[in-house]
Every structure is written in C-alpha cells, then in structure tokens.
Amino acid sequence: MAYKRLISRRHIMRLGLATLSGIGVVLGAKKIYPRQQISSFSNQEKNLRRDFTVSGKTPLRNRAASKGLIYGAAGNYPALSSDEAFKKRFAQECGILVPENELKWDTLRPTPYIFDFSKGDWLAQFAQRNNMLFRGHNLVWNQFMPEWFKEVVNRQNAEKFLVEHITTVTKHYVGQMHSWDVVNEGIDPNHGNPDGLANSPWLDFLGADYIELAFRVAAQSDPKALLVYNEGGLKYDTPEHEARRTAVLKLLEHLKSRGTPIHALGMESHILAHETRFNPKKLRTFLSDVASLGLKIMITELDVIDQKLPADPTLRDRIVAGAYQDFLSVVLDEKATIAVLTWGLSDRYTWISRFNSRSDAATVRPLPLDSDFKPKLGWNAIASSFDKAPKR
C-alpha cells in the first residue's frame, strides 16, 4: 500500500541547487599524487595540510558528554568477552554500547520457538557495570534472517511473528535501552517498489504499513526508549543517495503525520574514503529537513572504509581522519544530532576486514584505535570534532 506524497516542492528545489555546487567542489580539487597511486579521491592536498592536533587525552565519551552528546561504538560478544585490554579501552572511550550482532534475529532466534538472550545480556551487563548506555540493533530487518524463517513465516502468520518478536525482545530489555533501531534499512529505491521501500518479507506479507506497526508495538512494550528508524546510503551527492534521502524523508513525514511513535533517524554513515561526491551543503539541508520534523538524529554506524586508499598507513590514516572530520563537522553542526557511534572501536575488530578487505591484503584501518588499541589520527579527528561542536 503506497502512502501519500508529502515532500515539498521547495525541498526538491533545494536538493537540485545543492547538486550543482557539489559538482563544483569535486571538479575544483587538485590532485598532487600520481594518478596511478591515488585515482579517485579529491581532498588529499587539503588532508596533508590539515591539523589534527588535539589537547590532552580526554576520552571521546567525555569530550562528547561535555557538549551534551553521546559517543560510543558497536561491540560484539566474541571480542569483548575474550579480550581484557579491549574491554578496558572500550569502557574508557565509550559512553554507549550497541551489540554489533547479538540482538539480530539470526543470533537471537536459533529456532522459531527459542530466544537466546545470553550474549545480549552479557553485553547489557558489561555496559551497566561500566556506566555506559546500551542500545538495541535491531528489531526488524530484511536481511540476515535465521534459516528457518523462510520455511516457517508466511502471509498468514507474519504479523504474529513480527509482533511477538518485538514485544518479547523489547520487554526483555525494558528500562535498559537508551534507544532501539526499530526498523533497519527499510528503504532501497533500487528495488523499484512504491515509495522506495526495500524488498522485504515484511513488505511482501504485511504491506508498507509493517513499518508503522513495528514502531507502535515497540512503543507499547518500551515506552521510554528512543525509537529509531536506521538507514544507510544517505551521505553522498549521487543519484542513488539522493533518491534514498528523498524516500527516507517521505517515510519519516508519513510516519509523523500518522502520529507514529518515532523519535529519531539513525544515519549509518559507513564512509568510503575514496568517494569524492561528498556535498556538505546537501547533507546539511537533509539534516535540517529531518530535524524540522521534530526528530533527533543519531550517527549510528560511523567508520571510514580505506579499501581503495594507497598502501602507506600514515597517508591512509590522514585521509581517513580527514573524512571523519569533514563528515562530523556537518552532522554535529545540526543540534538535533544527539549521538555518534562508530561501528567498532579498534581496527582489530571490524566488519570491514571481512566485507571490504584490501587487494594488497594490508590490515584495514577504518576506526579510531589501531589494532593495538592506540589512538590514530581518526581518533584525533573525532575528538577535535567534539571539541568544536556547538553545545546541545
């Protein structure tokens, strides 16, 4: 069932103008490295000159907190339960923990009838013992479902499964969650569905209203948690990201207009270090549009993918740090942005080594701490972005 179009003409015009200025930025950038070494990113000269100095070693969680912001990271059970040094560094730097995988359907539900909360509970306790907030990821997604799902769930029982899942999981953690990603990655204009909705068993079985239903059920069982719609692919000045921004705004406007209990947009923010089509103005406008709906913004899965950068780690770190700074200066300028979470804390434990490894097999360096838990320039970039951010 498609819902009404609510995006204003003014909004579309603003997006169009921003596109033109974005092209100017990219074309105007100078390349100072030989083309064969660095082929496609535009900001290297600026990055080499940039100053990433920060004063002191105050952890990121405290720097963020002094601006009324929350900083934290995704952590997983295998890493945090087995690595004492990592655990210690995690608790020092992070004011919020989100389980990377432990609360997803495929981990929580080995069979249709069993919920296994053991790993999620361990992480919840770890957060509590270290005075960290805890957040849930995620209740509804179209991917990484358990094997049994396809065999068992159908049009007749889908609503029962959705409602039961959300109710059971949110009640289990009631009072412990800062926020929940209620629906994850529900938009994908490439799939060709009305309103840009992503292919999903939930869309097939329940129609577009599955999203609203999910929020209403979550609010009933955990009325205090911040309820978040989480989405990726919103940052760049590309037709694909533009289509997503438009579709996400439309979805958020629709949900708000129906009085749905939704409180924030989660922007994943997996940055590609080599991508040139970053348009600060356009991103800033999108953030204002989200904020004007009365929603908060959480940066939920920030990291900088260095897969296509040159091999030299010093240069790579500098470019990665520049990408962190460019992005954070825009998103933290918007006062509706309340939190920044990186998707991992140390290069020792990152999904990027599995999903976006380098052709030269060098260790990937996307996160604030290196594999030995030492701060890299990316840490400085995040720290200085918090230091410069306006107070909430």
Ligand code: 9MR
């Ligand atoms: O980092 C996560 C990786 O360990 C998992 O194998 C994968 C599938 O569950 O999910 C990764 O996290 C994703 C997150 O849940 C949603 N947004 C994209 C993240 C990176 O792929």
